[in-house]
């Protein structure tokens with residue numbers, strides 16, 4: 449089966465005040481339909497840059513990024529991004545925030561009741577129909593992330609891009625949202641690329657964990673296949689030797705690439 453998404457020898461350089469910095473150096477990755485990929489690596493290595501390449505927000509310096517055999521040349525409705533800091537429009541209700549995305553993509557092609565149905569179905573998927581009339585300022589951080597995910601899902605993207613989607617949440621809310629995303633992934637067979645700093649989260653959710661080397665000139669250092677059976681629960685995963693094997697491999701990789709700790713260790 450051909451890959452849904454392929455990054456082929458991707459290089460990204462940024463230029464600031466005439467100084468060029470090479471952030472990504474020869475990154476290649478193929479992602480199949482329905483796969484859940486976690487991306488982990490030390491701060492500043494280039495994870496968001498990689499995600500932004502797929503989102504079409506960052507141009508490549510060299511190489512190719514293909515989605516369904518078509519070159520990615522800019523943002524498009526086939527890719528939806530959920531950021532860490534929920535980017536809901538504060539003056540709109542929960543419903544209006546989701547409906548806006550629905551109208552943008554399906555407006556003019558579907559009836560009003562179909563558009564309404566789309567917004568409500570996706571709010572129902574993330575269990576937020578009780579708060580449709582509330583504004584973002586009136587709901588919790590976890591709820592805002594749920595709405596952000598509903599808005600992204602409502603676009604029916606080929607790929608869902610999650611940039612540290614649970615990073616700003618407390619542990620309990622984070623756990624609930626991880627469960628929601630796991631359930632959604634198995635239910636709608638979404639293809640997901642998720643950035644996280646949390647090793648357990650990376651393993652729990654993913655089919656493969658992509659580990660990036662430190663920048664500048666970051667690349668993919670290692671990929672771990674997570675063979676824990678699905679559906680997964682936190683409890684079953686944490687007792688699964690396969691989960692622990694993956695966890696150990698990632699922690700070892702991150703420690704090996706931990707520049708800060710190495711700088712702090714006396715010679």
Ligand SMILES: Nc1ncnc2c1ncn2[C@@H]1O[C@H](COP(=O)(O)OP(=O)(O)OP(=O)(O)O)[C@@H](O)[C@H]1O
Pocket residue numbers: 462463464471489490491492493494495496497498663
């Ligand atoms: N538009 C840009 N122009 C110039 N430099 C940039 C730009 N975007 C990112 N960078 C630089 O590229 C490097 C990688 O940034 P990026 O945000 O991709 O890393 P990250 O791994 O996602 O970081 P974190 O884990 O801290 O969120 C950083 O040094 C950053 O300053």
